[in-house]
Amino acid sequence: MKSKNHLKIGKLIKNLSLSICCILLFSSMSSEKKRTLEKGHFIFNFQEIDEPVIADLSKALEDNYDRILVALKYPTDFKTRVNVYPDIATYHKEIGFPNWPDWAIGSVYKGTIDITSPRNPGPKHNYTSIINSIIHEFVHVVTEKKNENMKVTWLYEGVAGYLADNIDTTKQNMKKVLNGKIPQINDMNSNKILFSNNYALEYSKTIVEFIVKKYGNDKISLLIDNSKTSVDFQKIFSITEEEFQHQWENYLLLTYK
Numbered sequence: 371m372k373s374k375n376h377l378k379i380g381k382l383i384k385n386l387s388l389s390i391c392c393i394l395l396f397s398s399m400s401s402e403k404k405r406t407l408e409k410g411h412f413i414f415n416f417q418e419i420d421e422p423v424i425a426d427l428s429k430a431l432e433d434n435y436d437r438i439l440v441a442l443k444y445p446t447d448f449k450t451r452v453n454v455y456p457d458i459a460t461y462h463k464e465i466g467f468p469n470w471p472d473w474a475i476g477s478v479y480k481g482t483i484d485i486t487s488p489r490n491p492g493p494k495h496n497y498t499s500i501i502n503s504i505i506h507e508f509v510h511v512v513t514e515k516k517n518e519n520m521k522v523t524w525l526y527e528g529v530a531g532y533l534a535d536n537i538d539t540t541k542q543n544m545k546k547v548l549n550g551k552i553p554q555i556n557d558m559n560s561n562k563i564l565f566s567n568n569y570a571l572e573y574s575k576t577i578v579e580f581i582v583k584k585y586g587n588d589k590i591s592l593l594i595d596n597s598k599t600s601v602d603f604q605k606i607f608s609i610t611e612e613e614f615q616h617q618w619e620n621y622l623l624l625t626y627k
C-alpha cells in the first residue's frame with residue numbers, strides 16, 4: 371500500500387491536544403507486553419504473543435535484502451523498523467485506517483514497515499502470503515529511500531510486486547484478470563486505482579515485468595529516480611505513452627492469453 375495515505379494520520383494527530391496524545395499512546399502501549407528485537411538489518415516491535423513469527427519474518431527480509439538493494443541500485447546499508455500487529459483490526463486501527471479492506475495487511479510509513487502478524491492472516495491471506503508481503507513492503511522502503519517524491523502507483527506497486535513476486539500473475543489468474551478491460555497506464559498513476567480496480571496490483575506487476583524483459587532491469591531504477599506523479603515515457607524509453615501502452619497490451623495478450 372502507498373504511504374501517502376498515512377498523511378491523514380498526521381492531520382488527525384494535529385487535531386488532538388498533546389496531553390490526549392500522550393494518554394492514547396500510553397494506553398495502547400500498556401495493553402499488551404511489548405517486545406523489541408534487533409536482528410540483522412531490521413528492528414522488530416511486536417507483542418509477546420507474536421514472538422514465534424519474528425524468525426520467519428526476519429529470514430524472509432534478510433534472504434532478500436541484498437538482492438533488492440542490488441536490483442534497485444541502492445548502495446547504502448541501513449536498518450529498517452518493523453511494527454508487527456497481532457491482527458488486521460489492530461493494524462488498521464493503529465495506522466489510522468479502521469475501514470481498510472481485509473486484503474490490506476501491510477504498509478510503509480516514513481521508512482517503517484507496519485504489518486499484520488502472519489499468525490492471524492485474516493480471510494484474504496495466509497501465513498506464507500504475509501511472509502511474502504513483508505518482502506513487498508521492504509521494496510517500498512528502498513523505493514522511498516531512492517526517491518521519496520515518487521508517487522506513481524503502478525510503478526511503486528509494480529516494482530514491489532515484481533521483486534517480491536507476491537502478486538499472482540500465473541496464467542490461470544491472468545486469464546481472469548484479462549477478462550476485464552485493460553486499464554490505461556495513465557489511470558494507474560494515483561492511489562485511487564488500488565480501490566477502484568480489483569486487479570490493479572496484477573496489472574502494475576506486469577508493466578514492470580514487461581519493462582524488465584523488453585528494456586532491461588536498469589530502467590526500473592531510472593524510472594524511480596526520475597518520476598514524481600507520472601512517468602516521462604519519451605525520456606526513459608524514447609517512445610510516446612500511447613506507444614508504450616500499446617506495447618504493454620501486446621505483451622499481456624501474447625504472454626497470458
Ligand SMILES: [Zn+2]
Pocket residue numbers: 371372506507510526527530
Ligand atoms: Zn504495496
